Amino acid sequence: MQPKVKWSTKMSYSSVATFHTCAQGAAGGEILSPPAATRIEISSVFQRFAEAEVLCGIDLEVTQRRVAVVGANGSGKSTFARLLNGLVLPSAGTVRIDGLCTARDTKAVRRKVGFVFQNPDTQIVFPTVEEDVAFGLKGLKLSAPERAARVEAVLDHYGLGALRGQSAHKLSGGQKQLLAIAGVLITKPDCVIFDEPTTLLDLRNARKVAQAIAELPQTAVVVTHDLGLVAAFDRVLVFDKGRVVADDVPNRALDAYVRRMQ
Numbered sequence: 001m002q003p004k005v006k007w008s009t010k011m012s013y014s015s016v017a018t019f020h021t022c023a024q025g026a027a028g029g030e031i032l033s034p035p036a037a038t039r040i041e042i043s044s045v046f047q048r049f050a051e052a053e054v055l056c057g058i059d060l061e062v063t064q065r066r067v068a069v070v071g072a073n074g075s076g077k078s079t080f081a082r083l084l085n086g087l088v089l090p091s092a093g094t095v096r097i098d099g100l101c102t103a104r105d106t107k108a109v110r111r112k113v114g115f116v117f118q119n120p121d122t123q124i125v126f127p128t129v130e131e132d133v134a135f136g137l138k139g140l141k142l143s144a145p146e147r148a149a150r151v152e153a154v155l156d157h158y159g160l161g162a163l164r165g166q167s168a169h170k171l172s173g174g175q176k177q178l179l180a181i182a183g184v185l186i187t188k189p190d191c192v193i194f195d196e197p198t199t200l201l202d203l204r205n206a207r208k209v210a211q212a213i214a215e216l217p218q219t220a221v222v223v224t225h226d227l228g229l230v231a232a233f234d235r236v237l238v239f240d241k242g243r244v245v246a247d248d249v250p251n252r253a254l255d256a257y258v259r260r261m262q
């Protein structure tokens with residue numbers, strides 16, 4: 001049985017001086033209100049790979065903006081994260097994002113939900129910083145000035161403006177992670193999934209990425225082993241052996257996790 005918690009919708013992020021706001025301004029649109037929080041509905045989800053049952057009957061409704069997923073190695077966290085934008089489709093059950101079914105409406109879900117991988121090298125595909133970040137706009141119907149404005153806004157926001165002509169693969173680990181985040185956010189997804197975004201980073205770069213996540217106006221679901229990262233989140237899900245074994249505000253959920261790991 002998963003613990004039942006009555007959640008209130010609240011916004012824990014403080015900064016609204018975000019790329020989202022900047023880019024809309026740069027592109028000539030309205031600024032002001034952040035997007036509504038994304039509704040994630042997961043009903044009776046099982047995930048099997050060959051004989052292995054990796055997720056065993058997950059039922060969740062998520063409407064908070066900052067949600068962390070923690071748990072032991074191999075407990076199913078990344079698989080869960082991949083379900084949220086249709087990278088993995090459930091063996092049984094349904095995943096809905098703002099009413100869209102990941103199995104049936106996969107393309108629309110992918111447009112809505114961005115995914116930042118643990119290792120930015122897997123996400124960086126173009127030679128220069130500017131080309132790489134602009135790639136996400138390829139499928140969108142934008143005019144050349146709109147494209148240029150979005151690229152400039154996102155590069156400036158993540159401190160990459162001066163590096164725009166540089167080889168993306170020559171960036172530092174932290175700069176690469178920020179580039180990977182920029183490459184996802186330039187498409188303005190409603191929700192962003194991060195799979196262990198700070199694992200490969202030193203303290204300074206981990207802090208930069210944590211700040212980038214904290215500033216997002218969108219919903220963010222973050223898989224992490226970095227418990228400090230999630231202290232100010234709205235909700236923490238603790239996974240163990242494919243099940244959600246605690247689902248609570250950070251201090252209570254993290255206490256439950258630490259007790260399990262002893």
Ligand SMILES: Nc1ncnc2c1ncn2[C@@H]1O[C@H](COP(=O)(O)OP(=O)(O)OP(=O)(O)O)[C@@H](O)[C@H]1O
Nearest residue numbers: 049050052054071072073074075076077078079080
């Ligand atoms: N595509 C796949 N095919 C087969 N098995 C898989 C696949 N993806 C994940 N698994 C298995 O599912 C289990 C859960 O993996 P997952 O990556 O979701 O765990 P995790 O909690 O994110 O682990 P970690 O903290 O180590 O990153 C593991 O045993 C893994 O080997």
